[in-house]
Amino acid sequence: xxxxxxxxxxxxxxxxxxxxxxLRLPNNCRGxxxxxxxxxxxxxxxxxxxxxxxxxxxxxxxxDEQIEPALAMNPTMVSFYAGGNDLLMARLNMxxxxxxxxxxxxxxxxxxxxxxxxxGYNVPLSPLLEPLKLRTAIYNRHIRRIAAxxxxxxxxxxxxxxxxxxxxxxxxxxxxxxxxxxxxxxxVLEVLGAPHSLTSPTLAAPRPRTxxxxxxxxxxxxxxxxxxxxxxxxxxxxxxxHLGARWPELMPVVLPERLGTARAKPQLSSRxx
Numbered sequence: 001x002x003x004x005x006x007x008x009x010x011x012x013x014x015x016x017x018x019x020x021x022x023l024r025l026p027n028n029c030r031g032x033x034x035x036x037x038x039x040x041x042x043x044x045x046x047x048x049x050x051x052x053x054x055x056x057x058x059x060x061x062x063x064d065e066q067i068e069p070a071l072a073m074n075p076t077m078v079s080f081y082a083g084g085n086d087l088l089m090a091r092l093n094m095x096x097x098x099x100x101x102x103x104x105x106x107x108x109x110x111x112x113x114x115x116x117x118x119x120g121y122n123v124p125l126s127p128l129l130e131p132l133k134l135r136t137a138i139y140n141r142h143i144r145r146i147a148a149x150x151x152x153x154x155x156x157x158x159x160x161x162x163x164x165x166x167x168x169x170x171x172x173x174x175x176x177x178x179x180x181x182x183x184x185x186x187x188v189l190e191v192l193g194a195p196h197s198l199t200s201p202t203l204a205a206p207r208p209r210t211x212x213x214x215x216x217x218x219x220x221x222x223x224x225x226x227x228x229x230x231x232x233x234x235x236x237x238x239x240x241x242h243l244g245a246r247w248p249e250l251m252p253v254v255l256p257e258r259l260g261t262a263r264a265k266p267q268l269s270s271r272x273x
């Protein structure tokens with residue numbers, strides 16, 4: 001008899017699903033983890049799924065708030081993406097970040113669950129933020145080392161060329177768009193070696209933009225997304241402070257075709273966490 005799959009997803013906005021808007025679902029988003037769970041459930045209706053990720057969470061809060069509840073569910077598979085929000089901080093102790101990350105992976109791995117890790121991606125934010133490339137490269141080098149050391153699965157996000165297309169990103173330039181989340185789900189399922197029906201997004205050739213259009217788009221992005229994010233950082237708050245986990249307990253997977261029509265709910269921010 002095949003063991004039941006109990007999939008628990010941990011992390012921040014990347015795993016919560018921000019950028020993949022769906023008004024029918026908690027926090028008004030879906031995301032790659034939901035899509036992976038859906039595909040697993042299409043082939044095995046006994047699959048159970050929980051998603052404890054919350055936007056804006058830094059590594060220490062993910063460790064403090066999510067790991068113990070996740071392990072209490074006796075998961076067979078745990079996805080763990082954390083540290084992305086730490087990399088955006090003005091001051092960062094990289095050595096401590098990696099040490100705490102590795103301790104968390106060791107703890108999850110000791111539970112007996114299959115562990116799925118992710119490298120980070122060089123998100124095409126702005127030339128002003130090019131120094132993030134170096135931080136991300138250092139972070140990724142350590143993630144690969146930790147994955148090899150503890151025998152975890154690794155989704156090497158850094159290597160996915162399709163994410164060079166800006167349409168794989170939400171307007172805030174930080175979170176994946178719906179095509180981005182769908183493609184990420186496909187790549188995760190490939191790493192898992194799981195059957196699925198997902199295909200790579202087909203995007204038409206982008207329309208060339210003028211220099212003036214690029215300047216206007218950058219100005220709108222700074223006003224709409226970067227400004228509010230900086231104000232939250234100054235106040236020490238996050239867009240996820242008022243939110244809880246989308247799927248806080250293991251439950252049967254709700255397939256999208258079985259969901260009701262979208263209900264009118266306030267659209268939550270998908271801006272910088």
